[in-house]
Amino acid sequence: xxxxxxxxxxxxxxxxxxxxxxxxxxxxxxxxxxxxxxxxxxxxxxxxxxxxxxxxxxxxxxxxxxxxxxxxxxxxxxxxxxxxxxxxxxxxxxxxxxxxxxxxxxxxxxxxxxxxxxxxxxxxxxxxxxxxxxxxxxxxxxxxxxxxxxxxxxxxxxxxxxxxxxxxxxxxxxxxxxxxxxxxxxxxxxxxxxxxxxxxxxxxxxxxxxxxxxxxxxxx
Amino acid sequence: xxxxxxxxxxxxxxxxxxxxxxxxxxxxxxxxxxxxxxxxxxxxxxxxxxxxxxxxxxxxxxxxxxxxxxxxxxxxxxxxxxxxxxxxxxxxxxxxxxxxxxxxxxxxxxxxxxxxxxxxxxxxxxxxxxxxxxxxxxxxxxxxxxxxxxxxxxxxxxxxxxxxxxxxxxxxxxxxxxxxxxxxxxxxxxxxxxxxxxxxxxxxxxxxxxxxxxxxxxxx
DNA sequence: ATATTTTGTTAGAATGTTCTAACTTTATAC
DNA sequence: GTATAAAGTTAGAACATTCTAACAAAATAT
Numbered sequence: 266x267x268x269x270x271x272x273x274x275x276x277x278x279x280x281x282x283x284x285x286x287x288x289x290x291x292x293x294x295x296x297x298x299x300x301x302x303x304x305x306x307x308x309x310x311x312x313x314x315x316x317x318x319x320x321x322x323x324x325x326x327x328x329x330x331x332x333x334x335x336x337x338x339x340x341x342x343x344x345x346x347x348x349x350x351x352x353x354x355x356x357x358x359x360x361x362x363x364x365x366x367x368x369x370x371x372x373x374x375x376x377x378x379x380x381x382x383x384x385x386x387x388x389x390x391x392x393x394x395x396x397x398x399x400x401x402x403x404x405x406x407x408x409x410x411x412x413x414x415x416x417x418x419x420x421x422x423x424x425x426x427x428x429x430x431x432x433x434x435x436x437x438x439x440x441x442x443x444x445x446x447x448x449x450x451x452x453x454x455x456x457x458x459x460x461x462x463x464x465x466x467x468x469x470x471x472x473x474x475x476x477x478x479x480x481x482x483x484x485x
Numbered sequence: 486x487x488x489x490x491x492x493x494x495x496x497x498x499x500x501x502x503x504x505x506x507x508x509x510x511x512x513x514x515x516x517x518x519x520x521x522x523x524x525x526x527x528x529x530x531x532x533x534x535x536x537x538x539x540x541x542x543x544x545x546x547x548x549x550x551x552x553x554x555x556x557x558x559x560x561x562x563x564x565x566x567x568x569x570x571x572x573x574x575x576x577x578x579x580x581x582x583x584x585x586x587x588x589x590x591x592x593x594x595x596x597x598x599x600x601x602x603x604x605x606x607x608x609x610x611x612x613x614x615x616x617x618x619x620x621x622x623x624x625x626x627x628x629x630x631x632x633x634x635x636x637x638x639x640x641x642x643x644x645x646x647x648x649x650x651x652x653x654x655x656x657x658x659x660x661x662x663x664x665x666x667x668x669x670x671x672x673x674x675x676x677x678x679x680x681x682x683x684x685x686x687x688x689x690x691x692x693x694x695x696x697x698x699x700x701x702x703x704x705x
Numbered sequence: 706a707t708a709t710t711t712t713g714t715t716a717g718a719a720t721g722t723t724c725t726a727a728c729t730t731t732a733t734a735c
Numbered sequence: 736g737t738a739t740a741a742a743g744t745t746a747g748a749a750c751a752t753t754c755t756a757a758c759a760a761a762a763t764a765t
Contacts, residue, residue, distance in 0.1 A: 303724070378574065488752095521714085
C-alpha cells in the first residue's frame with residue numbers, strides 16, 4: 266500500500282492532468298504547497314513505483330497503473346462527500362476537508378457500504394463524476410459558463426473548484442446545481458456576466474466565478 | 486495539534502492505565518508493537534508536551550491534560566464504532582479497524598454530527614462508555630464473568646477486547662450484549678465455565694473467554 | 706545475597722518527508 | 736540571438752519515527 270503522502274501527490278497529478286494529460290513540477294508544488302525540490306524527489310519515488318513517467322525537465326505523466334490508483338482515491342473522496350451530504354446532512358460547502366481525510370482510510374468494506382447506502386451514485390455533490398471500482402470515470406463534457414454567449418440558456422451542472430469560500434459565495438446567491446441560468450450580457454472588457462435565474466433578474470458574476478461554473482445547454 | 490502517532494501512544498497509555506493508573510514502557514511496546522527504545526523516546530516527547538509524567542525507570546502516568554486528550558480520541562473512536570453499527574449496518578465485529586483510522590480525523594463538526602445523529606449515545610457497540618466532550622467518562626463497575634460464582638445469574642454488559650476473532654466467536658455462540666447468563670458450574674482446575682442462556686442449555690466457555698466478558702448481577 | 710531475568714535507557718543508524726541554497730536547463734522577451 | 740525569467744534539478748541538512756546493539760537498573764529466583 267501507499268502512504269497518505271503518496272496518495273496526495275497522485276491525486277494532485279491526476280487533477281492537473283485532467284485537462285492537459287500531464288502535470289509539471291511547478292504546478293504540483295503550488296497546488297500541494299510543497300517546495301519544488303521536494304516534489305521532485307517524490308516524482309523519482311513515484312516513477313520507481315511505476316505510477317508515473319518522468320523524464321528530466323519534462324512534465325510528469327501518469328501510467329495506467331498510476332491513473333487507476335489516483336482514480337480510486339478520488340472515488341473514495343467523492344463517495345465520502347456524497348455520503349456526508351446525503352446521509353449526514355452536511356452542506357456541499359462543508360465536506361471537502363473532511364473527505365480529504367477520510368479518502369485515505371484503508372477499508373474496501375467501508376466504501377462499499379457507503380456506495381450501497383447511497384444507491385451507487387454516479388456524481389458527487391459538486392457535480393463531479395465518481396470513478397467506478399475499476400477507476401473508470403464517465404466524462405460528461407460540460408462548458409465553462411465564461412465560454413457561453415449572451416442569450417444562451419444553460420443548466421448549472423458542476424463546479425470545478427470545491428473551496429469553502431467559493432461554495433459559500435454560490436450559496437449566498439442561491440446559485441445551486443440544477444439551476445437554469447439565462448445569460449443577459451457579457452462585459453467585453455473584463456468578462457463579467459449579467460445573468461438571470463429563479464427570481465433573481467440581474468445577478469452579476471465575475472469572470473473568475475464564471476470560469477469555475479460548468480453548464481450544459483438546455484435541450485429544447 | 487498532535488500527530489497520528491502521538492495519538493496512538495496516548496490512547497495506549499490511557500488503556501493500559503485504566504486499571505493500574507499507570508503504564509510501563511514494556512507493556513506499551515508490546516501493545517503498540519513498537520520496540521522499547523522507540524517507545525522510550527516518544528515518552529520523552531510526550532513528557533515535554535505535558536501529556537505525561539515520566540521519571541527514569543518508573544512507569545508513565547498521564548497528566549490531566551494527557552488524560553483529556555486521550556479520552557477525546559477514544560470518544561471519537563467509540564462514536565465512530567456506534568455510527569458504523571447503528572447507521573451503516575456493520576456488525577460489532579467489523580468496526581474496530583475502521584474506527585482506528587477514522588478516530589484521527591480532525592473535524593469537530595464531523596463527530597458532533599455523528600453524536601447528534603446517534604442521539605448522544607453513552608455507550609459504544611461493545612458496551613464501553615463514550616467519554617463526553619470534556620473527556621469525562623462515566624465508569625460503570627461491571628464484574629468479569631470469570632469472577633462470578635456457580636449459580637449466579639448475570640447480564641452480559643460489555644467486552645474488554647474488541648478483536649474480530651473474539652467477537653466472531655461470540656457471534657457464533659449467539660452470545661450478544663444484553664443476554665442473561667446462568668452459571669451452571671465452574672471447573673476448579675482450569676476455570677472453564679458451563680453456562681446457560683436463551684435456548685442454549687450447556688455452553689462451555691474457557692477462562693480466557695470469561696475474562697473478557699463483563700457482566701452485571703441481575704437485580705431481583 | 707548473589708545470579709539471572711526482565712525492564713528500561715543510551716547511542717547511533719535508517720527511512721520518509723520536508724526544507725534551503727546553489728546550479729542547470731528551458732522558455733520568454735526584447 | 737542574446738539576456739532575463741521561469742522551471743527543474745542536485746546536494747545537503749532537519750525533523751519524525753523507527754530500528755539494532757550495547758549497557759544499566761530493578762525485579763526475581765534460588
